[in-house]
Amino acid sequence: MSLLSGLRVVQIGGGLAAAVCGRLLSDVGAEVVCIDADHSSRLARYLNDGKPLVAREALAVADMVVCEGRPAELRACGCDAVALRRENATAALVLISPYGQTGPEADDPASDLTLMFSSGIARLLTGQVDDLAEAPIRPVGEQSAFIGGLAAACAGMHAVQPHMSGAVIDVSIEEALATMAIGELTSAGLHGRNRSRKRASDGNGATVCILPAHDGYTAISPREDRQWGSWLRVMGSPEWGHDPRFVTKPDRVANWDALYSLMSAWSQQHDKQWIADAAQAARVPSFPLRDLAEHLASPQLAHRGFYRTIELDGRAVQVPGSPFGISTGRAARPPQAHGPLPLSGIRVLDFSWVIAGPTTTRYLAAMGADVIKVEAPGRGDPGRASELHTVLGQAKRAIVLDLKRPEAVDIARSLAEKCDVLVENFATGVMDRLGLGAAQLQRHNPNLIYLSASGLGRTGPESHAVAYGTLLQCYAGFAGLNRHPDVPPRVGFAWLDPMCGLMLAFVVAAALWQRQRHGGVARIDFSMIEAMLWTLADPLLQTQCGAPPSPRGNRSEHHVVHGAFRCAGDDAWISVAAEREEELRALCSRLAGQDLESWLKDRDAADAERSLRNAGIAASALADASRLAVSDHLRQRDFWEPYGDGLLPGLPWRSSFGRQFGKAPGLGADTDSVLAEVLGLSRGEIDRLRQSAALGPETPPRLGR
Secondary structure, three states, rough: OOOOOOEEEEEEOOOHHHHHHHHHHHHHHOOEEEEHHHHHOOOHHHHHOOOOOOOHHHHHOOEEEEEOOOHHHHOOOOOOOHHHHHOOOEEEEEEEEEEOOOOOOOOOOOOHHHHHOOOOHHHOOOOOOOOOOOOOOOOOHHHHHHHHHHHHHHHHHHOOOOOOOOEEEEEEEEHHHHHHHHHHHHHHHHHHOOOOOEEEOOOOOOOOOOEOOOOOOEOOOOHHHHHHHHHHHHHHOHHHHHHHHHHHHHHHHHHHHHHHHHHHHHOOOHHHHHHHHHHHOOOOEEEOOOOHHHHHHHHHHHHHOEEEEEOOOOOEEEEEEEOOEEEEEEEOOOOOOOOOOOOOOOOOEEOOOOOOOHHHHHHHHHOOEEEEEEEEOOOOHHHOOHHHHHHOOOOOEEOOOOOHHHHHHHHHHHOOOOOOEEEOOOOOOOOHHHHOHHHHHHHHHOOOOOOOOOOOOOOOOOOOOOOOHHHHHHOHHHHHHOOOOOOOOOOOOOHHHHHHHHHHHHHHHHHHHHHHHHHHEEEEEEEEHHHHOOOOOHHHHHHHHHOOOOOOOOOOOOOOOEEEOOOOOOOEEEEEEEOOHHHHHHHHHHOOOHHHHHHHHHOOHHHHHHHHHOOOOOEEEEOHHHHHHHHHHHHHOOOOEEOOOEEOOOOOEEEEEOOOOOOOOOOOOOOHHHHHHOOOOOHHHHHHHHHHOOOOOOOHHHHHO
């Protein structure tokens, strides 16, 4: 049985984000039908493939209604929340728009390009630049629609949990995009800090960088000292490897330009795949930058059955299938959920770390789940070294277990028996070797939904590759396409990890729905590369149906005006997009005989943005996180949450049922209370575990970040 078999979804209108939401729901088994679907582009035809067209009467029996449009547009076509509720009193209503259904900018015009600028993503996408004359750009493949659609699917799936009824979800695509850079937002909200777009020092190159190869490029990430030593051996132990300038990571950061030149001189002598294979053999994370055509012939993706074939424009093409590997068994006696929030009463055992997994469990905690975060003794999750844990750890409980000790593994196993969901993103094979694999734990707890997230999945010829999200962006082709034609590829910021967080929180909610509705329990094998390619459907289709995609910067074949322009001030830019004839006339009227560049160059970007939007033209100044922190629109929408003397960013959606709040816990702060409450251990039993070092050193829980 498909995961969402029996879930009835009505998708209204021609918005791409709504079509993405419907595509994801359909890919995991929901019955998705359309009222007035868009088929005007190749991407829209793929997204709406297999979704029957129906009359408005279908709304009466829907479990979820997904509709995209600005508030005035939805009111005009009778698709606002009030009108839809008259036709179905209990369905979850998911409304998607550029800036949300409320707030002073709610009815402003927008496009994929301008949303990337207003959300701050265009400023971060490709990483720091050497020359601020290089214009910020949007990512390839209509990504604002994909991120908005994923946020809608995630929130909507929580809203249709069987004990919920009549919830309303308000998804702002701008907010969904902004939360992709959650670390930047948190730093600005708490400290008022922004990272310059101009490259300083290594630009994070000592952590992950792209090297030129004989036949393209290869990305490497020898971020730890042992990995650096292994990487030097891959390069043949060059004499310069002993240079004092490169001995420690701070040394490599300080002398990055010289180091990069030396590595590049070596890498250009070798093929990109050879470099990556040699690095992986030494357990150094590395992947070649692939063209999308190479992924269509991937043995790894073929093994996992990722692609499916559809007929599009008279030809058979390969398109992404479900981004989740899912198998289901029978639950013993699935508990019935209840409470004010979608996941009230649900307990999650969280073995994840860094960004993707903690983002997932942040959403689950916000939706009411009791998330128990398991960390190793010492420093715990690397996110604790920055503001990441402050925001991603909210409303969770934290315990320390030293899984190198059998007593700690026994505790983990006992906790899993008391949980509904387990989330882990260790390297392939680690949980099985610990005795904490899915088959082992589900034997003792047949109600346990088990989610594994990894770079390339748990099966297939590449399943044991060492991977990070930023490297997989390179491997997928995303980094190579997100650039101006004359600029070499850069890694860019960590886009894939937070995007996967949305997908994973969605599939957990889907698995919980299935467990309660049909009594099935899921084992989910999630591949980050498949998730990345799922969102690259447009360039994948272009690869098969036309000229292969190439770096285009901000150029567009569908707009008469589409680009980024300088304004008055340091690194001040504005994006402008005009597609229809009436938009072009309005723009020309506003310019009063000047060309657009001349009209903008001496103007304040924010003033120009307001002037153009008032004329009905999609335009957005290049935002940074600090600008978002003082945005009147975002404040009126309660996007920012007070935290001490600062602010923390909220969720990428507003909902009628709200969310669960709570500060991020200190390392191991809840170990004793969790063991006593969940497992019923006595004070003496907990003390004996601590004396055995199963709970880490015999020190009180640390209350730091």
